[in-house]
Amino acid sequence: MSTTAFGVVLGLGALGAAAGALLAPALARRIGPGPMMLAALAITPVTQIPLLLASPGLGWQIVIGAALFVQLACAGAAGTTQRSIRQIITNSRMQARMQAVSTWLTSGARPVGALLAGALGTWAGVRAALVVGAFLLTVPLLVLALSPLRGLRQMPGAPPEREEPAPAEELPRPGPPPQVPAPGAAAAADIRRESSLDGGAT
Secondary structure, three states: OOHHHHHHHHHHHHHHHHHHHHHHHHHHHHHOHHHHHHHHHHHHHHOOHHHHHOOOOHHHHHHHHHHHHHHHHHHHHHHHHHHHHHHHHOOHHHHHHHHHHHHHHHHHHHHHHHHHHHHHHHHHOHHHHHHHHHHHOHHHHHHHHOOHHHHOOOOOOOOOOOOOOOOOOOOOOOOOOOOOOOHHHHHHHHHHHHHHHHHHHO
C-alpha cells in the first residue's frame, strides 16, 4: 500500500466516524439507543475480516477502506450514544469524577494494549494478532448484551438532583467572660474594706 493509499484509507475511516456520530441521534430515536449500540458493536468485529484476508492490490485497498469506514461509523455511533447516556444518568456533582475515571481507564489502556499487541505480533505473527484483536472486539458486545441497556428504547431522563441541606442558623456568640480579679487585688480590697469598717467603729 502506497503512502497515498494509506492516507486515503485513514481519511475514509475519519469520514465514517463523523458520519456515525452525526447519524447516532436519528438511529437512537428510530430503533432505540440500546439496540443501536448492540448492532454497532456486533458489526465492528465483522469489519476486521478484510484485514485477515487481504492481499496486495487496489481492490483489497478499497475493501479495507470501506471496512474501516463502517468500523469507525459504528464506533462513532455507539461511542457518542453511550457517552450521552453516561452524562445524563450521572449526577452533576459527579460529572468531573466520572469523566476523569473514564479518561484514565481508556487512555491508560491504550499504551498497554499497544505493547501487548506488538509483543503478540512479534511472537505469533501479524495475522494471529489481528485474529486475537477481532475476538477481543466481541467483549463489549457481550457486556452490553448482558446489561439492562440492551433493551433501552429511549434516552433516559436526568436523575433528580439531591437538594443541598439548608445552612444551619448561626447561634448567638457568647459574650466576653466575666472579669475575675486577681488574687492580690482581691486581698487588697478586703484589707481596705476592713480598715474602713474599723475606722467607722471608732
